Structures are given as structure tokens and as C-alpha cells.
Amino acid sequence: MVELNPFEIAQSQLDACAKILKLDPNVHAMLRVPMRELHVSLPVRMDDGTTHIFQGFRVQYNDARGPTKGGIRFHPDETIDTVRALAAWMTWKCALLDLPLGGAKGGVICNPKGMSQGELERLSRAYINEMWQFIGPGKDIPAPDVYTNPQTMAWMMDEYSKIVGKNQFGVITGKPLSVGGSLGRGDATARGGLYTVREAAKECGMDLKKATIAIQGYGNAGYNAACLAKSLFGSKIVAVSDSKGGIFSREGLDPEAVREHKAKTDSVINFPNTKPISNKELLELKVDILIPAALENVITKKNAPNVKAKILAELANGPTTPKADDILCKKGVHVIPDFLCNAGGVTVSYFEMVQNFSMDYWDEKEVHERLDKKMTSAYHSVLDTSRKYNVNMGQAAYVVAVRRVVGAMKLRGWI
Ligand code: NAD
Secondary structure: OOOHHHHHHHHHHHHHHHHHHHHOHHHHHOOOOOOOOEEEEEEEEEOOOOEEEEEEEEEEEEEOOOEEEEEEEEEOOOOOHHHHHHHHHHHHHHHHHHOOOOEEEEEOOOOOOHHOOOHHHHHHHHHHHHHHOOOEEOOOEEEEEOOOOOHHHHHHHHHHHHHHHOHHHHOOOOOHHOOOOOOOOHHHHHHHHHHHHHHHHHHHHOHEEEEEEEEOOOOOHHHHHHHHHHHHHEEEEEEEEEEEEEEEEEOOHHHHHHHHEEEOOOOOOOOOOOEOOOEEEHHOOOEEEEEOOOOOOOOOOHHHHHHHOEEEEEEOOOEEEEHHHHHHHHHHHHEEOHHHHHOOOHHHHHHHHHHHHOOOOHHHHHHHHHHHHHHHHHHHHHHHHHHOOOHHHHHHHHHHHHHHHHHHHHHHOOO
16 A cells, blocks of 8 residues: 555544444445545636636545535645545545535645636636536535635635526535624634643543643634634644744744734744744644644654644644554544544535524534534544444544445445
């Protein structure tokens, strides 16, 4: 196996689960590959008058439990294998959270940082023009992901609504509030992750008020995790980083002041009264809780032996390779696996769909309470399963999710 191909990693994680569950080889074979993929060419008129053809994808991995759901990434390094892996993880994530949804993911190879708002709008509309028959509120519901945002979602919802001739807020989630978005979506991923950290701390006998935390990545997931860890638990954030490097303060950082510094200077580095550290050093710090919240494959067999945290909360997708996971398990690190830890985003996206369909919008407190209930219940089903099968938390999350998907496939007569 190529250690770092995300789809091969997703398949190898499933293979390990198939062994634990003694899955029928035919069922296992069905689950190893996506059910459907659409590859499209998107001609977009650029501001200089030329037409650029962008390549786009949508992968619907498995819809046994309901319409598929998953974000759309705009990224220069997007590959079909990344989209396939993320679509597989969405399938397991929705099943683990017991949402009535399957998993999907989309992507466009483009460099959004080099494009104007007009070009991004035309690209977003072109994506829907090619995809509209493939998606829909009862089929497949996209959402934002890396380098797409609520504005992108508003353009896409508008384009879909125009094509089908009626307002279809439920076709897409992560929309701005005034066009059918949900309260509580902005920090949902971090908040959901921290609800699982709270449960993990009880399990490990850790006092969160005295806990130290290091966070890699200071975007939506990382920044909100820093703010909420401080406000909900009173924990101390001793290190954060972004793509340019990291900062460390034994006394603890003020997350909001770091955000303001990053907004002004484009990075967390050089924040006053902190020591510079590299991203590599951050992952190996002696802290109670480590939160990778940036990229895939940052904890590998090389650096896993040096991880000193007691709890690893995987807010990023796929931050730990399978070999690293084994090492961490042997070291006794309590890992909250990615598709459990970062499921708060899709859970509140699902709440957004429910609100769109019922035309009844909830206040923030209700969103938080419902999210807490879902995350806490998913954490405990993973913990109980890890004890019952004597497997690590990552494998246990797969066992819970795959059993649910296979159960739905059986009931539908697919297998
Ligand atoms: P974002 O784009 O808002 O932030 C990403 C952060 O990572 C930025 O601070 C960036 O500087 C940093 N980064 C980039 N390259 C880095 C590197 N080489 N080393 C260290 N830091 C680096 O993205 P986000 O929405 O916060 O997503 C982060 C992770 O969380 C991704 O893996 C994403 O798939 C996952 N996730 C996010 C959500 C969500 O709702 N935002 C939901 C589920 C999973």
C-alpha cells in the first residue's frame, strides 16, 4: 500500500474492519468502491475574455441509508482519489452519527486564491449546470469544504433553484443564514469535536480546567476549537500553528488575539511574547490534548512514537496514517478518530436540511443541545464497541458505521 494515498488508506481501514466483522467478501468488495462518480469539464469565461476548462468531480460513495451528503472542495491539488476517500469517510461518518444519509464528496481542480469573485461565481454555477441532474434534496446534498464557503453555496443553491424552477433551499447546506442557513453551523465542527473531548477526558480521568492543548491549523476548525476549549472548559491553549509555522506560550494564548494577529499579518507566527515552533515540533509537544486541524497524513509511523499527548482529537480529515494509529494505540494515546471527532459539521448540516424541509428554524441553544446529544451518543457507541471487540477507537468507529450501512443494504435487498 502507498502509505499516503488517501483512497488506499480509506480502503485499508475498511479492510481491517471487514476482518473484525468477518464481512462477506462480496459485501466487502461492494463497500471498497464508490457506487457512482461523475467527471465533468466546466468551461468558464475568465475576466480576460478567455475560456478556461476546469475539471470537476462528484463521487456518491454509498446511499443505502439515505441521500448522499458531502462537501465540495475547490483546490489546485484536488485528485479523484482524495474525493473518493472523503466520500467514503462521509459514508461512515453519517452512519456513525446515525444520520439518515449516505456519503459523497465533490471537487474542482482550480486555484481559488488566483480567481476573482466573478470567476468563482461562474465556476460555481457551471458546476451545478453540469451536476444538477445528479444531485438534489432527495439524492445528494453538497456543502462547503476547503476553499468553498457560504457564498459559494448560495450561488449553487440559486443556480439549482433556477434550473428546477422553484426555490430549493434543501439542495445544499452551509448556506448563509438569510437564504436558509442554520444557526450554529459556523463553529459546529469544533464544538462537536470538543463535546467528544469532554467525554474522552472523563474516560481518561483528565481535569479539562488544568489541561494543556496544542492545535495544528488555525482556520475554521482550529480557531473555533481554541476559542471553545477556553470558553467551555477553561483549558490552556499553549501552541497553535498554520501553514507558515507555529507559536508556543507556556502561560497560554488568547485565541481571539491570535486570530486578530493572523487577520492582520496573514499568519499566527510572530505573535508577541511567544516562542516560534515548527509544525513538526507542535505535534510532539508534551501536552494533554493534541488537535490536528489542518491536513491529512501529518502523523505517520515516523513521528507517532514522539507524540506525547494523552488525547488525540482528530478534527482534520485523515491526519493519522493507519501505521501511526497502531503505534499510538500501543502507546496508550486515547484517539478520537476523525470521522467521529469532526462530525459536528455534517450533523448541523443535517439539522439545516431538517429546518429547510420543515420551514421551522431553531435557536442556537437548540442546535447546540441537539449536537451535544448526537456527538455524545456517537462517542459512547464507539467506546463501548472498542471494549466489546477489543479494538482501538478508530477501528471501533468503523465497526459501528459499517454494520449500520451493511444492515441497510441487507434490508433493501442489495446483498
Ligand atoms: P481552513 O481552510 O479554514 O483552515 C485550514 C488551516 O490549516 C489554515 O490555518 C491553514 O493555514 C492551515 N494549514 C494549511 N497547510 C498547513 C500545513 N502544512 N501545516 C499546518 N497548517 C496548515 O480549513 P478547515 O475548515 O479548518 O479544515 C481543516 C481540517 O478540518 C480539514 O482536514 C477539513 O477537511 C477538516 N474538517 C473541517 C470541517 C469544517 O466544517 N470546517 C468539517 C469536517 C472536517
